[in-house]
Amino acid sequence: MIVIGLMSGTSADGTDAAVVRLEGTPPTLTWDVLGHTHVPHPPALRGEIFACFRPETGNVDRLCRLNFVLGRAFGEAALRAIAEAGLTPAQIDLIGSHGQTVWHIPPGVTQVRRTSESATHLITEGATLQLGEAAVIAEMTGLPVVSNFRTRDIAAGGHGAPLVAYVDALLLTHPTFTRAAQNIGGIANVTFLPPSTDLPDQTDDFFLKSVQSVESAFAFDTGPGNMLIDYAANRATDGALTFDRDGALAARGRADEALLRELLREPYLHQPPPKTTGRELFGAQFGARVWEQGIARGLLPEDVVATLTAFTAASIAQAYRDFLPTMPDEVIVSGGGARNPTLMALLRDQLPGVRVIPSDDVGLGVEAKEAVAFAVLAYETWHGRPGNLPAATGARKPVILGDITPGGQEARGKKQESANRYITHHASRITNHITESHNPATQNIDTVSTLEMVRLMNAEDAKVAAAVEAELPAIAEAIDRIAARMRDGGRLIYIGAGTSGRLGVLDASECPPTFNAAPEQVVGLIAGGEVALTTAVEGAEDDCEAGARDIAALDVGALDSVVGIAASGGTPYVLGGLDEARRRGALTVSLACNRPAPVHELADVIIALIVGPEVITGSTRLKAGTAQKMALNMLSTGVMIRLGKTYGNLMVDVQATNAKLRARARRIVVEAVEDARGRMQEAGCRMQGTGSRMQDTPDDERVSKIQNLKSKIDEEAAANALELCNGEVKTAIVALVNDVTPEEARRQLAAAGGVVRRAIKT
Numbered sequence: 171m172i173v174i175g176l177m178s179g180t181s182a183d184g185t186d187a188a189v190v191r192l193e194g195t196p197p198t199l200t201w202d203v204l205g206h207t208h209v210p211h212p213p214a215l216r217g218e219i220f221a222c223f224r225p226e227t228g229n230v231d232r233l234c235r236l237n238f239v240l241g242r243a244f245g246e247a248a249l250r251a252i253a254e255a256g257l258t259p260a261q262i263d264l265i266g267s268h269g270q271t272v273w274h275i276p277p278g279v280t281q282v283r284r285t286s287e288s289a290t291h292l293i294t295e296g297a298t299l300q301l302g303e304a305a306v307i308a309e310m311t312g313l314p315v316v317s318n319f320r321t322r323d324i325a326a327g328g329h330g331a332p333l334v335a336y337v338d339a340l341l342l343t344h345p346t347f348t349r350a351a352q353n354i355g356g357i358a359n360v361t362f363l364p365p366s367t368d369l370p371d372q373t374d375d376f377f378l379k380s381v382q383s384v385e386s387a388f389a390f391d392t393g394p395g396n397m398l399i400d401y402a403a404n405r406a407t408d409g410a411l412t413f414d415r416d417g418a419l420a421a422r423g424r425a426d427e428a429l430l431r432e433l434l435r436e437p438y439l440h441q442p443p444p445k446t447t448g449r450e451l452f453g454a455q456f457g458a459r460v461w462e463q464g465i466a467r468g469l470l471p472e473d474v475v476a477t478l479t480a481f482t483a484a485s486i487a488q489a490y491r492d493f494l495p496t497m498p499d500e501v502i503v504s505g506g507g508a509r510n511p512t513l514m515a516l517l518r519d520q521l522p523g524v525r526v527i528p529s530d531d532v533g534l535g536v537e538a539k540e541a542v543a544f545a546v547l548a549y550e551t552w553h554g555r556p557g558n559l560p561a562a563t564g565a566r567k568p569v570i571l572g573d574i575t576p577g578g579q580e581a582r583g584k585k586q587e588s589a590n591r592y593i594t595h596h597a598s599r600i601t602n603h604i605t606e607s608h609n610p611a612t613q614n615i616d617t618v619s620t621l622e623m624v625r626l627m628n629a630e631d632a633k634v635a636a637a638v639e640a641e642l643p644a645i646a647e648a649i650d651r652i653a654a655r656m657r658d659g660g661r662l663i664y665i666g667a668g669t670s671g672r673l674g675v676l677d678a679s680e681c682p683p684t685f686n687a688a689p690e691q692v693v694g695l696i697a698g699g700e701v702a703l704t705t706a707v708e709g710a711e712d713d714c715e716a717g718a719r720d721i722a723a724l725d726v727g728a729l730d731s732v733v734g735i736a737a738s739g740g741t742p743y744v745l746g747g748l749d750e751a752r753r754r755g756a757l758t759v760s761l762a763c764n765r766p767a768p769v770h771e772l773a774d775v776i777i778a779l780i781v782g783p784e785v786i787t788g789s790t791r792l793k794a795g796t797a798q799k800m801a802l803n804m805l806s807t808g809v810m811i812r813l814g815k816t817y818g819n820l821m822v823d824v825q826a827t828n829a830k831l832r833a834r835a836r837r838i839v840v841e842a843v844e845d846a847r848g849r850m851q852e853a854g855c856r857m858q859g860t861g862s863r864m865q866d867t868p869d870d871e872r873v874s875k876i877q878n879l880k881s882k883i884d885e886e887a888a889a890n891a892l893e894l895c896n897g898e899v900k901t902a903i904v905a906l907v908n909d910v911t912p913e914e915a916r917r918q919l920a921a922a923g924g925v926v927r928r929a930i931k932t
Contacts, residue, residue, distance in 0.1 A: 171191070171192050171193075171263040171264060171549060171552070172189065172190070172191050172192075172257070172261060172263055173190050173191075173192055173254065173262070173264045173265070173266060173546075173548055173549050174187060174188070174189055174190075174248045174251060174262060174264070174266070174544040175187070175188045175190060175191075175255045175265075175266050175268075175540075175541040175542055175544040175545030175546070175548065176244050176247060176248060176265065176266065176267040176268060176302075176307075176541060176544065177268045177540045177541040177542065177543075177544055178240070178244075178268070178269070178270040178302070179355040179356050179505070179506075179540065180271065180355055180356020180357050180395070180397055180448060180825075181355060181356040181396055181397060181400055181413070181506065182211065182216055182219045182220065182223075182270060182356075183210060183211060183216065183412065183413070183506075183514065184205070184208055184209050184210035184211045185204065185209045185211070185243060185244055185247035186208050186252035186537055186538060186541040187201060187206070187207045187208075187209065187247040187250065187541055188205070188206045188251070188486050188538045188542045189203070189204040189205040189206070189252065189257065189262075189545075190202065190204065190320055190545040190546070190792075191204055191268050192546065192549045192832070193766075194766070195553070195555075195764075195765055195766055196340055199340050199341075199503065199546070199842070200353075201341065201546065203500075203534070203535070203538060203542060204255045204257070205251060205254055205255030205256075205538065206216070206251070206535050206538035206541065207250050207251040207254050208537055209243070209246065209247040209248065209250060212734065213244065214238075214506055215239065215243065216412075216667075218236055218239070219236065219270060219272070219635050219805045219903050220233070220454075221242075222236050222272050222301075223272055223449055223453065223454075224454070224468070224520065225501075227711070228272065228273075228496075229443045233272070233301065233499070236272075236301055236871050237301040237302065237303050238303050240269070240270050240301050240302035240303070241302050241303030241305070241306030241307055242271075242306055242310065243302070244267050244302045244306075244307050245306055245307040245309075245311055246310070246311030248265055248307065248310075248311055248313075249310065249311060254859045259311055259312055259313060262311075262313055263313075264313065264314055264315075264316065264548055264552055265307060265308075265311065265313050265314070265315045265316070265548065265644050266315075266316045266317075266319075266544040266545050266546075266547055266548025266549070266551075266572075267302055267304060267307055267316070267317045267544070267663040268300065268317075268319060268540070269300030269301055269302035269317060269318065269551070270300060270301050271298065271299070271300050271320075271448065271449075272299050272300070272301055273297075273298070273329070273448075273449075273450065274297075274298045274299075274320075274331070274446065274448040274449075274450060274769045275296055275298065275326075275450070276296055276329045276330075276445065276446045276447070277295055277298040277324070277327065277329060277367055277564075278296075282367070295329060295647030296324040296327075296328070296329060298320045298324055298330045300317075300318060300320065302317070302346070304316075304317035304318070304573065304575040305575055305577075306834045308575045308576065308577055312577050313577045314549045314574060314575065314576050314577040315574070315575045316548035316552065316571075316572040316573070316574055316575075316578075317572060317573055317575065318549070318572055318573045319333055319544065319547055319551075319557070319571040320333065320571075322558075322569050322570065322571050323385065323558045323563050323565050323569060323571065324571065324900035325569075326558075326565040326566050326567060326569045327482050327564065327565050327566040328444070328560065328563035328564045328565030328566075329444055329445065329446040329560060329563050329564050330446070330563065331359070331388045331391065331563065332353075332359040332361070332390065332391060332444040332446065332562055332563070333543070333547060333557065333558060333563070333571070334351075334359070334361070334389075334539075334540055334543040335351075335359075335361040335387060335388070335389030335559045335562035336557055336558060336559040336562070337363065337542070337543040337546045337547065338351040338361035338363060338387065338389070338548070339363060339387035339544075339559065340501060340546065341534065342361075342363055342532065343363045343365070343366050343387070344363070344365055344366070344500070344796060345365055345366050346365050347365055347498075347499040347500050348362075348363070348364055348365055348496060348497075348498045348499050348500075349363040349365075349498055349499065349500050349502060350362055350405045350490065350494070350500070350501045351363060351499070351502050351504070351529075351804065352392075352486060352501050352502065352503070352504070352543075353395075353504045353505045353539065353540065354395040354396060354482065354486075354503060354504070354505040354506065354507025354508060354510075354513070354817035355395050355396060355505040355506060355540065356395055356396055356397040356400075356448075356449070356836045357391050357393070357394065357397065357447060357448055357452065357505070358391065358393060358394065358395035358482060358485070358486055358505075358507070359389060359390065359391045359392060359446075360389060360489065360490070360494075360725060361387055361388070361389035361485070361562065361620035362387060362388055362389065362494050362498070363387050363498075364387070364495075365563075365710075366426070370787050371889045378920075381929075382551065386564050386641055387559060387560035387561035387562070388442075388443065388444075388448070388559070389559065390443035390444055390445050390489075390493070390562065391445060391446045391447045391448075391563075392439075392453040392485055392486045392489035393436070393438060393439050393447065393452065393482070393485035393486070393489065394478075394481065394482050394485065394636075395458075395482060395505065395506075395507055396413065396482070396505070396506050396507050396733075397449065397451055397452055397453065397457075398456065398457050398478045398481065398482070399413070399420070399475060399478050399479050399482065399510075399513070400412060400413045400414070401454060401457030401458075401461075401478075402414075402419075402457060402460075402461060402471075402474050402475040403419055403479050404476055405457075405461055405471065405474075406419055406471035406472060406474065406475055407419075411413040412842075413506070414475055414479070414512075416509075416511060416512075416581050417479065417510040417511050417512025417513055418512075419471075419472045419475040419476075419478075420472070420475045420476040420479040420480075420510075420512040420513070420667070421511075421512045422476075423470060423471075423472030423473040423474070423475055423477075424473050424476055425473070425476045425480040425925045426464065426467060426469055426473060426477050428467075429460070429463060429464060429467065429469075429477050429478055430477055430481055430484065431450035433460065433477075434483045434484055434485065436485075436487060436917050438451060439485055439488060439489070439671055440492070440816070442493060443493055443562075443564075444561075444562060444563055444564030446563075448920050449567065454583040457478075460474065460477070460478060461474055464477060464815070468500070470641070471534055472577070475814070478514075479510070479512055479513050479516060482507070482513060483513055483516035483517045483519075483520050483661055484516075484520055486517060486520070487517070487521055489690075490521070493682050497521070497523075497524060497915065498524060499524065499525065499804070500524070500526075500527065500529070500845070501517070501521065501524055501525070501526045502524045502527060502528075502529050502531075502532055503517070503526060503527065503528050503529065503536070503538035504528070504529040504534065504536045504540070505536060505537075505539070505540070506536075506537070508528040508529065508530075508536040509528075509536060509537075514526065514528075514692045518541070525706045535536075539800050542575070542681060543648065543889065547571060547572070548572065548902055550570075550571075551570055551571055551572045551574065552574070552653065553765060553766050553770070553776075554570030554644070554722075554765075554776060555570065555765070556569050556570055556571070557569075557570065557572075558571060559569040575877065576588055580817070582759060589612065594709060609630070609783035609785060609787065611626065611629070611908065612626050612627075612629065612630070612785045612786070615785065615786075626785065627785050627792075628784050630782075630784075630792075630793055631792075631793065631796060632791050633781055633782060633793065633901075634718060634779075634793055634797045634800065635800070636779045637763075637779045637782075637797055638779055638797055638800050638801060638804075641778060641779055641781070642711075644775055644777045644778075644817055645778060645801060645805065645808075646804060646808070647775050648731075648733075648759045648765060648777065649775075649804070649805060649808035649809055649812060650812070650857055651731070651757055651775065651807075652731040652746060652757065652759075652805070652809050653809045653812035655730065655757060656691070656729075656730055656731070656809060656813060657923070658729050659729055660727075660729030660730045660731060661690065661691055661692070661693060661724075661729075661730045661731070662678075662691070662692045662693070662730075662731050662733070662805075662806070662809060663692075663693045663694075663695065663721075663724065663726065663732045663733070663751075663756075664677065664678055664692075664693070664694045664695065664732075664733050664735060664802070665694075665695040665696075665717060665720070665732060665733070665734055665735065665743070665744055665747040665748070666694075666695070666696060666697070666734070666735035666736060666741070666744060667696065667697035667698075667711030667736070667741050667743045668702075668711060668745075669700075669704075669712060669737070669790060669791040669794075669795045670735040670737055670744075670761075670790075670795075670798060671694070671695070671697055671700075671702065671735065671797075672696060672703055672737055673695030673795060673798050673799050673802055674694040674695070674733070674735050674802065675694030675695075675696050675703060676694070677692075677694065677799075677802040677803070677805075677806050678692040678693055678694035678806075679694065680806075681806055681810070681824065683824070683825050683827065683831070684810075684821060684824065685810040685815040685821065685823045685824075686815070686824065686825050687815075687823075692806065693724065695717075695720045695721075695724075695747065697710035697713065697716065697717070697741075697744075697863070698710030698711075710743065711741050711742070711743045711744075712742050713742065713743055713746070714742040714744065714745060714746035715744065715746055716743055717745065717746030717747030717748075717749075718746040718747060718749065718750035719744040720747060721747045721750040721751050721754070722750055722754075726750070726751050726754050726756050726890060727754055727755065727756065728754070728755035728756060729756075730751070730754075730756040730757070731756060731757040731758075731759065732747065732748060732751035732756050732757070732758050732759070733759040733760075733761055733802075733805065734748040734759070734760050734761065734762075734769050734773070735761045735785075735798060735802075736760075736761075736762050736767075736769050737762065737763045737764075737790035737794040737795070737798065737859075738762070738763070738764055738767065738790070739760070739762035739763070739764040739765070739766075739767020739768060739770065739778075740764075740767055740768045740770040741769070741771065744769060744774065745768055745769060748760070748769065748772040748773065749772055752772055757774055757775070758772055758773050758775075758778060759773055759774065759775045759776075759777065760772065760773035760775070760778075761777045761779070761798060761801055761802070762777070762778055762779070762795040763776035763778070763779050763780065763781055763790065763793075763797060763798070764778070764780075764784045765780060777801060779794070779797040779798065779801060781793040781794055781796075810823075813924070814922075814923060814925030814926065814927075814928075817842045817845075817903065817926040818842075818844075818845065820838045820841060820842050821834075821838065822838060822842060822899045822903060822926055823899065824838065824898050824899055824901060826892070826897050828842050834893060835888075836885045836888040836889050836892065837885065837888075837900060838899055838903075839883075839888035839891060839892060839902050839903055839906070840883055840884065840885055842903045842926070843883050843888070843903055843906045843907055844883060844905045846903070846930050847907060850907075850930075877878060883906065886908075888902065888906075891905060891906055894912055895912045895915070896912075900914075900919055900924070900929075901915045901916055901919065902915075903926055903930075904918055904919055904926060904929045904930060907930050908930060910928070915929075
């Protein structure tokens with residue numbers, strides 16, 4: 171994907187827009203910065219932003235207007251970045267916009283609420299506000315926008331920052347060096363990155379080692395960055411400068427050591443991580459206080475700038491000494507502070523023996539880095555993956571960040587073109603090889619005892635349920651959307667190849683006897699046709715056009731739902747079928763064990779069951795097949811439940827086609843009738859007992875009384891009812907409970923949409 175990242179930092183000097191090509195999945199993400207553009211905010215806009223930073227001037231109507239004005243500024247920056255990269259909007263897949271932070275309240279901060287008579291101290295929950303309306307950006311560009319990244323982390327108990335830490339860990343972890351990724355924007359923050367070869371779990375597997383590298387990183391805000399320096403430079407030049415260009419003012423001044431020591435006693439600097447801060451602490455009010463103190467001490471304006479520059483460098487070094495497990499070998503500096511030679515020289519002085527370099531030296535432009543980070547975070551959100559680092563933010567768990575604002579119709583057409591490119595150029599290439607990767611846990615499986623062999627297999631199988639659990643929201647969404655279409659006459663169609671295809675056909679074939687579904691209601695397609703159910707058909711899965719033909723032969727339409735099943739996520743037969751289904755307006759669902767994968771580009775609902783490397787490398791009939799079977803069980807059973815095919819957990823639409831199923835049908839009628847009558851009796855008792863002694867009866871005695879009120883029914887009576895109702899379990903239940911004829915029971919069921927619970931009288 172090609173993603174635009176947009177960032178306006180705490181200094182609010184303009185919008186950074188990065189154009190980034192991203193492929194793969196963490197921790198083996200590949201990235202290439204195609205372009206970076208900085209668009210300065212016009213003075214009037216910057217003035218309005220700063221007015222909204224101040225509680226006394228940032229009123230509701232002003233914030234409301236600024237939200238849309240910033241949205242237009244971000245949209246214009248995105249379009250300019252696209253043009254300067256030599257691209258068109260049609261070639262871009264997604265935009266990630268951080269927005270402009272106007273206020274940030276970390277969790278647990280003490281706030282003072284004043285009344286005319288007293289002050290109340292409150293320990294707050296976290297909150298944050300970023301402006302820059304995503305809908306405006308989407309409307310201007312026609313592209314989907316991910317925005318509002320910080321709020322979900324705060325909802326999960328975190329500080330909502332620093333979010334760039336996750337990206338630092340992905341992009342900047344070194345095999346042998348301990349690194350600190352130090353951003354110096356308005357606020358300064360650090361990400362500690364231990365070397366990937368120096369972790370507790372000594373594994374030779376690169377994939378697992380990379381995962382551990384991401385999980386072992388942590389980050390926090392060290393304190394002020396450029397914000398206080400900018401304030402002092404502005405005052406020192408009577409508004410002529412908005413920042414200390416090239417650190418020239420600080421270079422001419424002399425830092426006051428006594429004032430610097432006093433500043434380094436600021437309580438925030440000694441608070442252990444996780445922690446975040448912002449303009450609410452190190453903003454204009456802090457700068458004004460230091461300015462007045464400095465002038466009162468007889469300092470020249472450039473001395474105050476020098477002192478605050480030294481304060482930034484010293485607070486960073488102090489944070490390293492106090493809170494990092496070890497001093498880093500290398501500090502990679504990004505943000506505007508990396509362009510201040512005076513600040514960089516002071517930082518090197520504060521960190522003797524540590525190599526301090528700008529992020530330019532590792533291929534990541536110092537001004538572009540945060541914009542690149544939000545392109546990466548948007549990419550992760552788009553693929554349904556968490557983007558926060560709980561060790562950095564303090565959140566209870568990893569969460570998917572941000573809100574997604576859809577693009578316009580043009581974007582839908584562009585996405586279809588993107589899908590076609592996948593089929594044409596990438597059908598046989600899988601971007602992520604999790605299903606084909608090596609499993610170090612079973613590399614010696616052929617040398618152990620048989621008992622140990624099956625234990626190893628069982629230990630790997632235990633991971634399947636967790637992989638399915640992680641995708642339950644997507645599975646639930648698929649169930650609801652499929653059921654909605656099937657209520658209007660649509661079909662559920664599975665399409666797959668090999669093991670995946672057989673699992674789909676199996677699930678489809680079990681729906682008629684289990685739920686009395688019509689044979690054409692749930693359909694399974696397999697590459698190579700029916701013969702492929704028992705015999706491998708060479709080359710069938712590689713035929714993209716065959717998948718499209720099989721979908722077309724079913725005359726798939728807008729009411730249908732097509733589930734593409736492919737363990738790798740790149741099976742051409744499945745891609746061709748999903749592409750044709752999407753072209754015809756059907757709901758498309760991808761069920762794969764890789765992420766990202768080509769199949770996901772064609773899906774309205776993405777289900778990615780990441781079970782990891784197989785016991786036997788590449789044998790996806792094992793964990794991948796088990797996970798797919800579990801998900802298919804949930805899909806078909808959940809849909810049938812939503813269609814009224816059960817009463818409670820009883821299969822009231824079962825087809826009694828043999829002796830076993832006839833006996834089951836009788837038992838279902840008995841249980842359902844007794845349950846329904848009991849519920850009706852209980853409801854009646856509750857209504858009649860209002861104000862009587864029944865209401866005062868202990869719960870266990872009351873339940874016993876209600877149970878005794880049930881009208882019993884035996885299997886002989888159930889058998890007689892089934893015979894009168896032509897073997898229809900639902901009809902027999904409604905006829906017995908409502909005491910009506912089979913014909914009337916059928917009419918009542920039809921009026922209730924076939925749902926027994928609705929048809930039963932209350």
